[in-house]
Amino acid sequence: MNITDFSVTQLSSMIKKKELSVSEVTNAVLDNITARDKNINAYITVAAEKALQRSKEVQKLLDNGELCDSPLAGIPVSIKDNICTKGIRTTCASRMLENFIPPYNAHATELLENAGAIIIGKLNMDEFAMGSTSETSFFGAVSNPWNTDYTPGGSSGGCAAAIISGQALLTLGSDTGGSIRQPASMCGVTGFKPTYGTVSRYGLIAYASSMDQIGPIARSAEDCVACMKVISGYDPKDNTSINSTLSSFPLNKDLSGIKIGVPYEYFGNNLSGEVKKEIYTAIETLKTLGADICEFSFPISEYAIAAYYVIASAEASSNLARYDGIRYGHRSSDSVSLEDIYIKSRSEGFGSEVKNRIMLGTFALSAGYYDEYYRKALVARDLIKKSFDEAFSKYDVIISPVSPCTAPQKGQSLSDPMKMYLSDAYTVGANLAGLPAISLPCGFDGNGLPIGFQLIGPKLQDQKLLNIGQIFQKHTNFHKQVPGGEKL
Amino acid sequence: MQISKETVEHIAHLAKLELSQEEFSRAEQALTDIIGHAEILNSLSSKGSPTVSANEFICSRQNLLRLDTPGASTPKEHLLENAASHDNDYFIVPKTVD
Numbered sequence: 001m002n003i004t005d006f007s008v009t010q011l012s013s014m015i016k017k018k019e020l021s022v023s024e025v026t027n028a029v030l031d032n033i034t035a036r037d038k039n040i041n042a043y044i045t046v047a048a049e050k051a052l053q054r055s056k057e058v059q060k061l062l063d064n065g066e067l068c069d070s071p072l073a074g075i076p077v078s079i080k081d082n083i084c085t086k087g088i089r090t091t092c093a094s095r096m097l098e099n100f101i102p103p104y105n106a107h108a109t110e111l112l113e114n115a116g117a118i119i120i121g122k123l124n125m126d127e128f129a130m131g132s133t134s135e136t137s138f139f140g141a142v143s144n145p146w147n148t149d150y151t152p153g154g155s156s157g158g159c160a161a162a163i164i165s166g167q168a169l170l171t172l173g174s175d176t177g178g179s180i181r182q183p184a185s186m187c188g189v190t191g192f193k194p195t196y197g198t199v200s201r202y203g204l205i206a207y208a209s210s211m212d213q214i215g216p217i218a219r220s221a222e223d224c225v226a227c228m229k230v231i232s233g234y235d236p237k238d239n240t241s242i243n244s245t246l247s248s249f250p251l252n253k254d255l256s257g258i259k260i261g262v263p264y265e266y267f268g269n270n271l272s273g274e275v276k277k278e279i280y281t282a283i284e285t286l287k288t289l290g291a292d293i294c295e296f297s298f299p300i301s302e303y304a305i306a307a308y309y310v311i312a313s314a315e316a317s318s319n320l321a322r323y324d325g326i327r328y329g330h331r332s333s334d335s336v337s338l339e340d341i342y343i344k345s346r347s348e349g350f351g352s353e354v355k356n357r358i359m360l361g362t363f364a365l366s367a368g369y370y371d372e373y374y375r376k377a378l379v380a381r382d383l384i385k386k387s388f389d390e391a392f393s394k395y396d397v398i399i400s401p402v403s404p405c406t407a408p409q410k411g412q413s414l415s416d417p418m419k420m421y422l423s424d425a426y427t428v429g430a431n432l433a434g435l436p437a438i439s440l441p442c443g444f445d446g447n448g449l450p451i452g453f454q455l456i457g458p459k460l461q462d463q464k465l466l467n468i469g470q471i472f473q474k475h476t477n478f479h480k481q482v483p484g485g486e487k488l
Numbered sequence: 489m490q491i492s493k494e495t496v497e498h499i500a501h502l503a504k505l506e507l508s509q510e511e512f513s514r515a516e517q518a519l520t521d522i523i524g525h526a527e528i529l530n531s532l533s534s535k536g537s538p539t540v541s542a543n544e545f546i547c548s549r550q551n552l553l554r555l556d557t558p559g560a561s562t563p564k565e566h567l568l569e570n571a572a573s574h575d576n577d578y579f580i581v582p583k584t585v586d
């Protein structure tokens with residue numbers, strides 16, 4: 001068995017028992033990147049030299065009896081390229097930040113380093129996390145390792161593609177409207193979006209600040225738990241940070257006593273038949289494991305896409321106003337005046353999708369339209385949150401699809417952006433309401449592309465979702481499937 | 489709602505963006521499509537509830553304050569390193585006042 005076939009938890013234990021050295025594990029991941037990434041394009045930057053140097057340092061710490069309690073000591077971790085890494089280029093997959101080297105670490109990066117994790121490199125994504133296919137990257141599209149004619153989903157497509165192709169063991173992604181859960185589903189891996197505020201946003205390059213959230217994409221829910229133990233917690237540098245750590249109630253044997261709500265509206269005509277069939281099979285599995293399944297109506301969901309795109313774009317137009325070509329980021333060489341620098345640097349530095357969203361957000365916030373769109377989107381958001389609260393008074397978690405279809409072919413979504421926006425219908429609700437949600441693999445379509453389902457939980461019930469995910473994965477093998485066969 | 493060319497030009501001006509012909513058409517279409525879809529929000533007006541700012545909405549609490557305690561700052565030279573044009577102390581921009 002190859003080193004990269006083991007789970008994070010297994011490798012952590014093997015490193016501590018000295019059955020494997022930190023350098024051996026790091027080299028195994030780096031070798032896979034060298035062999036495989038030219039076909040996948042999951043990485044924008046590979047920090048091989050720094051990773052090998054850090055491996056030696058962490059090995060010394062472990063040999064001296066330090067980091068014994070860390071679940072990630074000596075574990076290679078790869079990070080989406082919108083999360084700042086001190087001294088390692090952080091591009092947001094944009095020409096705007098093509099040469100940006102952060103002088104500081106994101107809080108999550110800092111926690112990983114303190115825990116003895118080895119930063120391997122920076123993962124490809126949709127530019128500024130705006131997209132659902134990882135095709136809008138300035139550094140080229142990411143391919144789905146299951147079939148390279150298809151996208152891996154997005155925006156954290158590099159994370160999901162790297163995990164399933166053995167080029168990463170654990171990754172940090174970000175999720176503003178489904179960007180962790182949707183690529184995880186389309187690549188057959190596990191993605192977890194924590195409760196808003198659980199993981200500090202300090203050093204996460206802002207897209208829509210009231211919804212952006214860092215979280216793990218990994219092979220299993222168990223590996224996500226190992227990551228969450230390290231990266232969650234209060235950070236005074238993020239004033240939306242919540243002082244919460246994962247409550248560690250023991251993993252039950254089954255799901256007895258767990259009530260799962262199934263919203264009718266999420267299983268309507270927009271959902272592909274193949275996806276629906278596999279999710280219903282997963283629901284049967286959950287029922288067999290003891291869960292109580294109840295259908296209910298969630299009509300407010302029809303407003304979610306409109307509310308999300310108005311609010312997210314409005315926040316994006318404000319956040320991205322900082323890119324003026326002066327203090328950092330691309331500066332046009334063709335500018336004679338200050339105004340010229342602003343306009344030309346932004347026009348050259350941003351790609352089309354980013355410009356579209358800045359335009360939409362500027363429109364929604366402009367005089368005459370603010371009340372008609374932005375304010376109404378906030379009303380919808382308020383109602384969506386209340387509807388979730390009401391549902392969670394009856395159910396422990398809600399189950400839904402992640403995406404209406406499996407991974408789209410390359411090029412399809414770019415020619416029809418509205419279709420791409422509508423495909424976020426099942427994921428944006430958790431972001432609008434700040435709730436935790438997990439995406440778990442549950443099958444394949446006729447073309448052999450993965451299908452996933454989503455569980456959404458009440459605020460701060462992150463551990464409950466992760467526990468249900470672990471129990472489901474103890475009784476299924478979907479998370480062990482990789483292109484070309486089964487692992488472990 | 490059809491977004492007019494004049495509106496697209498006005499919004500691009502506000503956003504300090506210069507759009508190519510292709511980008512202009514794409515933005516015009518995208519704005520028309522998504523704003524058209526957002527019309528659905530109008531049906532909520534009769535059910536309107538009090539709105540709050542995005543942060544209040546998520547956190548449901550007051551602003552967090554912290555003590556104004558001096559601490560280490562990122563060294564100036566590190567901050568200047570990412571600028572396209574700078575000297576030892578300042579970012580350099582074209583002359584703005586004659």
